[in-house]
Amino acid sequence: MADEWHGALHHVRAGQLTGQTGQTAGMTRLEAVSGKTVGSSKIWMGQTHVAPGTSSGDHHHGEAETAIYVVSGRPVFVFAEAGSEVRIETEPGDYVFVPPFAPHREENPGAEEAVVVIARSSQEGIVVNLPGLWPGRAG
Template sequence: MTDHHHDHGDPSHSHEAEERWKHDGVRVIKGDRLDSNTAQTPGMFRQAAINHARVGAQKIWAGTVSIQANAKTGVHHHGELESVIFVVRGRARMRWGDHLEYVAEAGPGDFIYVPPYVPHQEINASPDEPLECVLVRSDNEAVVVNITDIDPVETPEEIYWVDPIHKQP
């Protein structure tokens, strides 16, 4: 049996330390308290749950994205970032490769991993239902590099997802 000795004279156990951990320790972000003050694009609605501004996160971004029926992005990659997409509802189609020659679909409960620098196109495969996902990125910076010299297999919307992240080609 271990004897746990607590020295109340130790500054690490001060009231200030307790207050710091109370407010800077584990954080719960309620689903109805997500922040839509993020880059928005036509056809998509993003909300941040975890980022630097909200919780002080240094190396990760997490939030939700809802993608309208039949919507799709242009071809892009996210630089050094790794992305994980968890499909909550709907049907996601991903195309990737130098010529978007590869394709995979994911449904509710499936995870999608997008490695750094992989050219890809994100598509809501449903013609009439929204796609709802949880998105996690390996950094707080929203890096998007649009690729204009690849013709996407599935032509993006005529209204491009244009914002500080997704520039019009």
């Protein structure tokens, strides 16, 4: 029972996810748990769908830490390190951690849709689209 010390649980059904969040080209982000949907104050959670043969634009998630769980497909996560592009190839069951302000993109080179569940340390789904992975230069 909810009272001043114990909040009520919220149930968000799969069909209730909303796409009213920051979007990046090549991806569809669906919001499940957020300040807008359930009144959370410290966490955002949802899922992202990447169509076969596509990739997101380069982006980061501001000050939020991001944890990703691969549900289906074999998405690839791309980021820059020491002037080189690094690719993390994943499969269902894998997890990826993205630190705050880390430029990256998701790719789906496979023939099936890739679906991932995302949790962020912010109540909202922050998406900052970028011209490239390297600050100050495109590409």
